[in-house]
Amino acid sequence: MSFIPRRIFPNYNIPLSNFKGHHQKALTKFGHLAPQIDLVLEVRDSRAPLSTTNVLFDRVLAQKEKIVLYSKKDLSALKSSVLRKWHESVNEKHLTIDCRSRKDAQKVIDLIKQRYFEMTPPPPLGLRLMIIGMPNVGKSTLVNTLREVGLSNDSVGAISTKRRKVARTGGQPGVTKNTSEIIRLCREPDILVHDTPGVFLPTVKDIETMLALGMVGCVHTSFIDPVIQADYLLYLLNLQDPTGSKYAEYINRPTNSIDELLYHIAKYRDQVNGDGSYDELGIASHWISLWKQGNSQKYKAVFDLQAILDINGNDLKQIFKNERERVTTMKVSEKIVNSLGEDGTARSKHRRRTAKDREYDLKNRLFKY
Template sequence: MTTTTSSLLNIRPNFFYDKVINWFPGHMAKGLRIISEKMSSIDVIVEARDARIPISSINKKFEEVANVKERIIVYNKCDLAEESSQDIITKAFEKYRNQKVLFTNANMDRNIKTIINIAANKARENPQKYPFVTVMVVGMPNVGKSSIINSMRRLGVHRGKAARTGANPGITRAVSNTTIKVLENPTVYLIDTPGVMIPHIPDPVCSLKVALTGGIMDHLSDEEVIADYLLWRLNNFSNFGYVEKFKLPGPTDDVNVLLPAVSKRIGALHKQGCLRLSGT
């Protein structure tokens, strides 16, 4: 189906939302403190971000604790983001700072080998100082830290999962007390950490982006508002694939038109035709 924005009437020029969604449970505060305490024994920091929300997945708290170490910024899930954004992000890092930045798809092992090589080269270049290299992986919830660790282990030592993964944020709840070997020669170890949310997200729309990409627990956010925001974004990018997928007569800017069609498609309607909300 081919549709242009001109056929969609009254697209909202802006999305207005004034509720800030904050989620900073105790294990995150503890995790951030332990990350800081362990920094003296870390050689390389891998800071994972979500390529779909390159700005909103930045936690400036990591800047404070990791700025004295070699750091690799990894934009994971790049297969789910616009490929054109990679050039914009890369040029921004080249212009404003001398910072290594990679775009990865950990589920497909894309560019993960580069992370291993950066860590291994420290040991190869100075084996006396680095008889082994320890890497710590940090990032906000659900950016794919555990998937990156599992991919590094899979590529480096050809072994199975070492870190639990899942669709919900908060799977990893503590800084690991044990290291995970991801390369034999030279030896490279990893330390897993819990996802640490920004203690306070001042921009309400930024918090919506984090919630939409799974960084905040569903029950803490307004799912209908998140769906409305996603619809608005799709329309503004002229991405009308939802029309055919959910058998709509045409594009819509009304989430109350979209949601019943989605519910019907996934079998989430009561017999009376009402939406079946979670827990009902």
């Protein structure tokens, strides 16, 4: 009898919220800085391109031109044709990148320079960028690489061409908690950027989304039970390849049972005790980490269910429309309206202005609206 992968994932009881105080603070800061920003770079993880899309950004930066950058392309099995189809449907520019790659950073800088030279007149205070995205998608790493590449010409003849990192990075989410002051990426033309903290949604729509975010490291490793996370990974791998080849080194047949797979992984690692017991949590964490880190080609994958199902552009529009309607009812949207106005920008006069609002109003007079 041929193997049939599960089509429905169990409705485990896991938290759907990881929204923190500095996320709300960052959203408000985005709105305050919006009049100064010429271009937005939104970073999403290419292994979970839908789950790492935060529609709250549209509330505060909707009127800004945007380029979407899909990071960690070296870890993703997502076909470029899928992304191209999605973005053509909304007439949006995008690139797939490795945030550590100088070659990819140069491509991003070339795109930014192209936009600079298209602006008439060119921005007198330099082209100002904001890099945004969910937690731990690679924003700060990208800032460091862009700066290293963009300022490399300034180092001609210098003893050392290595640039000091200006943005802190780390393996867990939440390393960046505040929006940075302006950082220069390039002098000719003058390109400047704000590095920003990753911003989570107040609640995600379902457990599959949270588990996808867990697989790409947008939440701390301790946030989700590793056995549940491993079960979700098994579920996705079977949908992508029902032959079981993704875990064939441990077991010679496909399986829908995470308990069976974890036992065979423990056996493969010679970590099964005499009574047949093993460290279930430890084995699950180990297997998940292999796919998170993607240390070899065989660990490339896609962790978004809807991306695996290969939805079309119209379906994508409907998904994001539904998601925008969902977040509109949340308290965070009310706070955005109170602080930035109904249109989500600090230019609106119909808002509850604070001292901080008035401070940014004065600063923003320097910039063309």
